[in-house]
Each structure stands twice: as C-alpha cells, then as structure tokens.
Amino acid sequence: MYRGREGQWAFVLHRISGVALALYLLLHVFDVGLVMYGPKGPFNVFLAFYHQWPFRIGLILVMAAVIYHGLNGLRIIVMDFTSWGIKYQRGMWYGVLVLTTALGIPILIKVVPEILAGKA
Amino acid sequence: MAARPRTLEQARATYDTNRELAWWVFMRISGFLLIFLVFAHIFFNNIQINVATVDYAYVAERLSKAWVKVYESFLLGLAMLHGSNGLRYSIEDYFRNPATRFWLKAVVFTVAAGLFVVGVMALWAFSYQQMGDAINAVGHGG
Numbered sequence: 001m002y003r004g005r006e007g008q009w010a011f012v013l014h015r016i017s018g019v020a021l022a023l024y025l026l027l028h029v030f031d032v033g034l035v036m037y038g039p040k041g042p043f044n045v046f047l048a049f050y051h052q053w054p055f056r057i058g059l060i061l062v063m064a065a066v067i068y069h070g071l072n073g074l075r076i077i078v079m080d081f082t083s084w085g086i087k088y089q090r091g092m093w094y095g096v097l098v099l100t101t102a103l104g105i106p107i108l109i110k111v112v113p114e115i116l117a118g119k120a
Numbered sequence: 121m122a123a124r125p126r127t128l129e130q131a132r133a134t135y136d137t138n139r140e141l142a143w144w145v146f147m148r149i150s151g152f153l154l155i156f157l158v159f160a161h162i163f164f165n166n167i168q169i170n171v172a173t174v175d176y177a178y179v180a181e182r183l184s185k186a187w188v189k190v191y192e193s194f195l196l197g198l199a200m201l202h203g204s205n206g207l208r209y210s211i212e213d214y215f216r217n218p219a220t221r222f223w224l225k226a227v228v229f230t231v232a233a234g235l236f237v238v239g240v241m242a243l244w245a246f247s248y249q250q251m252g253d254a255i256n257a258v259g260h261g262g
Contacts, residue, residue, distance in 0.1 A: 015210060018203075018206045018210070019206070019207065019210055021203065022203035022204070022206055022207050025199050025200070025203050026203075026231060026232065026235055029196065029200075029235045029236075029238060029239045029242075030235055030238065032179065032239075032242060033235070033238040033239060033241070033242045035176060035179050035180065035183065035242055035246075035248070036238075036241060036242050036245070036246055038176075039176045039177070039180070041176075043175075043176050043179070044175055044176050047174060047175060047176075051171070051172045051174075056171070056172070059166065059171065063162055063166065066158055066159070066162060067159075070151075070154070070155040070158065070159065071155075073148075073151040073152070073155065074152070074155065076148070076151075077148050077151070077152060080148065081148075107167060110167055111166070111167075111171075114170045114171075114172065
C-alpha cells in the first residue's frame with residue numbers, strides 16, 4: 001500500500017493537509033475570539049486584513065484541504081472498518097481526488113469572482 | 121495485536137497501546153462527525169455569503185443564536201481534540217529527540233487548551249445581543 005504508490009501519496013497529503021488545518025484552526029479560534037473585545041475592538045481590523053486577496057486564496061486552500069482531508073478520512077474509515085476497504089483503497093483514493101475536484105470547481109466558480117471583484 | 125503481556129515492560133507497552141487504541145477510535149469517530157460539522161460551517165460562512173462581508177456585526181448576530189452556540193461548541197471541542205492529537209502524531213513521527221518532542225507537545229497542548237478556553241468564552245460568556253442593541257442605539261460605527 002505504501003512504497004511510493006498511491007497509498008503513500010494519500011498519506012502524505014492527509015498529513016500535510018491535517019497539520020495545515022490544525023494550525024489554521026488555532027489561528028481561526030484566536031481571531032474569532034477577538035469578537036469578545038466588542039465592536040470597537042480589534043476584530044474588524046483583523047478581518048479587514050484577512051479579507052485581502054492573498055488570504056482569500058489561502059482560504060481556498062483551506063477549503064481544498066478540508067475537502068481532501070475529510071474525504072480521505074472517509075476512505076481511511078472504510079479501510080479500517082470493512083473487510084473490503086484495503087482491496088479497493090487505490091480506487092477509492094482516485095475517487096477522493098475526483099470528488100475533491102468536483103466539489104472544488106463550484107467553490108472556485110463562486111469565490112474567484114468575489115476575489116477578483118475586490119471587497120464586497 | 122500483540123500477545124498477552126508477560127513482563128511489566130510488555131504490560132506497559134500493551135496498556136499504552138490501549139490508550140492509543142482509544143485515540144485511534146476517537147480520531148475516526150470525531151473525523152466522521154467533523155466532516156458534516158466543518159462542511160456545513162464552511163458552506164454557511166464562506167460559500168452562501170461572500171466571506172469578505174463578514175464583520176463584527178455578522179459574527180455577533182450569529183453568536184447570539186443558541187443553536188449556533190451549541191453547534192460551534194461541538195465543532196470547537198471535536199476539532200481541537202482531533203487537531204491536537206493529529207499534531208501529536210506528527211510530532212512523534214518526525215522528531216526523535218525526547219526533549220524536542222516534549223517541548224513541542226507541551227507548546228501544542230498549551231496553545232490548544234488556551235484557545236479552547238478562548239473559544240468557549242467567545243461562544244458563551246458574552247451577550248452579543250446586548251452589545252448589538254447598544255451599537256444599534258448609537259448607530260453603526262466602525
């Protein structure tokens with residue numbers, strides 16, 4: 001399953017997306033926590049900063065990571081809890097990639113024009 | 121599965137494995153639940169609206185709803201546990217030096233625990249409704 005074949009790539013992407021999402025989660029909770037300082041606090045300043053286009057592209061990557069990590073997590077659950085999962089893990093990984101792309105395209109269609117249009 | 125432990129050393133290894141087994145099961149259960157929680161969270165806040173319109177008023181209005189508080193509490197708790205345990209797996213895989221492992225994990229767990237408290241406070245400790253009413257009374261300021 002490993003040794004440079006699909007299973008290994010599935011693992012590497014799962015690891016990278018997982019670490020990235022965990023770090024994003026910490027930043028996200030910190031940043032939404034600023035809402036406690038009230039409307040005159042630093043919250044809006046922070047958000048305005050993060051609404052700039054480089055961070056919105058970053059959010060697209062976060063969403064891609066969420067979709068891949070979630071779907072590949074389902075693949076891992078199927079591999080661990082069914083008798084047939086490991087036999088079909090390679091096909092399921094390609095399924096994960098296809099589904100990630102399929103969910104990603106409508107997101108890009110919605111979000112990219114928003115970024116190009118600048119602040120709403 | 122290893123054979124029944126016959127020495128203290130083996131028993132220690134086995135019991136450690138049982139705790140690891142519990143985390144292993146937790147990662148799968150929490151992961152399954154997080155798929156729904158996170159996908160919906162992203163859909164409501166990033167897809168259904170333009171995320172650039174999110175500001176204090178939007179978040180305050182959202183966090184004033186009881187179901188959002190409950191929903192986000194589950195999301196916060198499961199994601200923090202799933203994320204910090206995942207970071208622990210990664211640290212243990214890539215750092216061999218015991219001191220480095222200890223300090224990295226200490227930092228990750230401290231930051232995660234602290235931010236969990238921040239998240240719980242942000243969800244439950246404030247009346248954004250009252251804050252919002254106060255703001256509306258004086259007009260939207262920026």
